[in-house]
Amino acid sequence: MRKPRLRRWEASEYLALVHGITIASTTLAKKASVGGGPAFNKGENRTPLYPVEELDRWALKRLGKLVHSTSEFGE
Template identity: 65%
Template sequence: MIEQNNPLAGSEVLTLPPALRKPRLRRDEASQYLELAHGISLAPSTLATMATRGGGPAFQKINRTPLYPRTSLDEWAVEKLGDLRTSTSEE
């Protein structure tokens, strides 16, 4: 389920915990957000690895702290999930 003010909102509504309603999330919060909003389970350490090797969601840094904009997490999740399929043989 997704929040009403989220561009990905459909008919479902998710009430996020207050800590995950911020516009930018720390790595552990980003991990929780991806799980709750998109059903994607990624450990904070996996996000850290992706930040160094590439392939993860876009982030910003304030000093040494990575911050993930929620919009960036949503865009990355939609891209990774891809289109809906009706068969495993679809490419």
């Protein structure tokens, strides 16, 4: 069974395994304080928990749209 929310280090591993995005947990921590990272919840003990659907949404936005040729990048 998949966990609905992941700790920061798990989120880093998930993004690498599922989406091929290599991002360190420390970089996720930095983005959590300055912005630009995936949305997260604060757990009971203030632990950031990343909902899997938010990780997926953020990854797809970061990857951009699918293209069939390099000429499509200018469109």
